[in-house]
């Protein structure tokens with residue numbers, strides 16, 4: 001070969017090399033698809049934020065290595081460019097790691113994360129990672145494949161972020177080098193010099209690499225087929241487990257008696273996130289990469305591509321640990337935010353928190369009327385009967401009740417609730433309910449079975465350790481989520497909304513009322529309590545309105561979703577969390593009830609007709625329960641409906657008749673001529689009264705409540721009347737009872753609530 005040809009070859013080779021270098025996304029020259037550098041001020045803030053990482057909720061095995069078994073291997077690794085640190089522990093086939101760092105690109109920040117996984121048959125380690133964004137107090141998550149070099153001095157990593165909508169650009173590649181540091185401890189000195197000194201040189205971790213194939217469709221008539229099995233950690237098949245693709249909107253399959261399932265799809269995402277859950281186990285998840293998973297096995301047929309999937313579920317510890325400390329629901333805005341309290345539910349579940357905070361569940365332990373009713377009435381009445389049983393705390397301060405060993409009037413009661421317990425029925429409490437064993441028993445006293453985790457359990461990072469929920473596809477490690485179908489069933493609510501005393505008296509029967517209606521039966525009308533009281537969030541529409549600077553601004557009108565959610569056609573159930581989910585996977589936590597006017601009026605209608613009498617007016621009032629899935633007013637008999645008629649003759653108010661008890665003619669019913677109270681009237685040895693509460697009653701004397709679709713007609717003949725105003729009033733409690741409890745209702749209020757809500761009014765004339 002002549003020198004000329006050699007030179008020619010060298011040039012071609014060099015050019016090729018340059019092309020390779022330019023195209024190879026893993027070389028430093030690769031321009032990341034991330035955003036540009038953030039402002040200097042932000043970068044400085046984040047550098048400050050990351051200093052808090054050692055206080056992050058984590059696995060104790062990294063904070064206090066002495067407390068758990070020695071790992072078979074541990075090491076610290078660092079990625080290039082951003083100094084991301086990864087500390088790894090391996091025990092047998094299991095890998096755990098913690099990782100933290102700063103990302104100084106636009107939308108970057110300081111973060112801390114944990115990962116957990118196991119070795120795959122091909123020698124790679126697949127793990128799920130879950131991240132706490134320290135700069136914004138929110139979350140993030142995804143998965144990763146680790147491939148260690150033989151001497152374990154380097155890890156080649158493929159990370160994916162689950163935040164992205166459906167499969168676009170999901171993968172980040174990088175390589176980390178082992179550094180000589182004590183795992184779990186911060187390094188000192190210049191980070192960059194550590195990497196530069198390393199003989200290996202690290203490739204940067206940056207940029208999302210396009211998969212180019214977000215979803216892959218099979219040709220007409222052909223299918224992707226997944227043969228799968230759900231097993232426990234000993235490899236035994238689990239029957240009846242729910243199998244679901246992440247955010248698919250429905251359970252895709254249920255396993256057979258040996259734990260097998262089969263799924264078929266016409267098209268699939270490049271990354272298929274397949275999860276499974278069953279009550280008693282923590283949810284498990286598996287990620288199938290389209291091109292790898294479906295090429296390995298089975299006969300090569302045109303009509304199908306087959307993949308195998310094994311999902312492992314870890315059984316839950318079945319002991320309820322009373323020493324577990326409730327995690328606060330409260331969202332902590334800066335500057336109150338503290339990384340050690342990052343797992344306060346409201347930080348990440350802001351929408352649920354904002355809604356719940358307005359609900360009666362949030363205020364029930366502080367409710368001034370309930371406290372007064374307990375202190376001035378229920379307690380002395382019980383003592384007078386010679387009873388020491390506290391009948392109220394098990395429902396009204398459930399998270400305090402959960403710490404008690406019995407419900408005694410001379411022990412701790414709802415008046416002693418402090419701290420988290422003052423938040424009533426809070427997120428952590430309700431989401432640690434495993435079962436409702438005896439619906440008619442009162443709350444924590446025999447109805448609710450909690451399964452609180454062992455605070456020392458190090459298989460789940462952080463202090464929440466466990467939540468039960470409706471979604472088997474939640475794999476965020478800090479949640480320790482376990483699928484529990486009871487969250488979609490009314491029996492969960494029955495634990496407090498159904499109560500039968502030992503002597504048989506139903507103090508509360510909302511659940512058994514529901515069971516008698518068409519709403520509890522299969523068919524078009526079927527609706528659980530949640531369907532009406534926890535409906536899905538609504539989308540709304542983006543509209544341009546003039547902004548403060550005069551420029552148009554896009555605003556969501558008539559819906560609950562943010563602009564980003566609308567754009568991505570879904571809803572995020574945790575901030576910056578995982579995938580946008582279809583609307584049917586996110587439920588309003590305002591527990592809408594009679595405080596909401598629209599909701600209230602949707603439940604009941606009123607029609608009024610009149611007839612001339614020779615001497616006055618006949619008023620015919622028809623009231624119908626048009627939308628409640630139980631009798632109304634439901635609950636424990638304190639609330640009543642009142643039909644009140646204010647009649648006039650020749651413009652003069654007429655004197656009151658006999659039909660409406662004098663004591664009820666106050667506030668919205670003040671001066672009423674005639675009327676009727678609708679509800680349950682209790683009786684004791686001395687007689688019956690609307691002002692008698694169930695806790696002092698012997699029996700129910702009358703029940704004239706409204707059942708769904710059964711119109712109730714009331715007829716009033718009013719002598720001397722030529723016109724009338726008819727009101728349907730929802731009254732919070734009888735004035736007589738409220739007086740006994742020392743509640744001042746003269747301003748039309750019961751504590752912070754209205755005494756009366758005017759539901760409907762109608763004016764009629766002769």
Ligand code: HEC
Nearest residue numbers: 139327343345348427428469470471474476481574577578
């Ligand atoms: C650091 C952020 C973060 C905090 C704090 C947090 N969560 Fe979550 N939570 C998540 C993420 C992420 C998911 C999963 C989202 C997804 O998969 O779409 C989730 C899911 C859930 C689910 C659904 C579980 C299922 O299987 O249906 C429940 C219930 C839940 N969280 C309750 C709580 C409670 C209660 C608290 C407070 C004790 C809490 N969360 C605190 C991030 C958080």
Ligand code: HEC
Nearest residue numbers: 490493497511514528529532594600603627628629633634
């Ligand atoms: C079909 C829809 C529907 C179903 C199912 C349903 N509710 Fe209701 N619920 C309503 C409506 C509407 C109201 C308001 C009633 C009114 O206008 O007085 C209501 C009122 C209530 C109230 C407030 C009581 C009051 O008088 O202020 C409670 C508590 C309640 N429901 C609990 C439950 C529970 C628990 C379940 C399940 C056992 C349930 N609901 C099932 C629609 C429903």
Ligand code: HEC
Nearest residue numbers: 345349352353356425426427430470487530573585586587
């Ligand atoms: C009265 C019990 C109760 C309380 C209190 C409660 N939840 Fe829930 N939560 C539920 C139920 C029931 C569902 C499932 C609803 C369904 O699927 O129909 C649910 C679902 C969820 C989900 C899964 C997504 C969804 O909306 O279905 C998340 C996340 C969640 N709750 C978080 C929270 C947080 C955060 C709080 C406190 C701010 C909270 N919950 C308070 C009962 C409760």
Ligand code: HEC
Nearest residue numbers: 360364367395398425492493496529533591592593594595
């Ligand atoms: C731990 C007990 C407990 C559980 C579980 C519970 N609730 Fe409640 N709920 C209460 C109490 C107590 C109140 C009344 C609080 C108050 O008024 O101070 C209440 C109030 C309500 C209200 C408001 C009624 C009104 O006045 O408008 C609604 C609606 C409601 N609950 C629905 C539900 C639903 C639906 C579920 C199941 C998903 C549920 N609750 C589970 C205890 C509970």
Ligand code: HEC
Nearest residue numbers: 369370373374378391392395442443496497499635636695
């Ligand atoms: C089985 C659970 C349960 C028990 C036990 C219970 N409550 Fe309630 N309580 C509720 C629920 C649910 C509501 C709201 C339902 C409704 O609208 O009537 C409520 C509402 C109330 C209210 C009305 C609050 C308001 O602002 O409208 C008072 C007062 C009250 N309870 C007092 C008591 C007292 C006192 C005791 C003990 C003698 C007691 N409760 C025992 C579940 C319970």
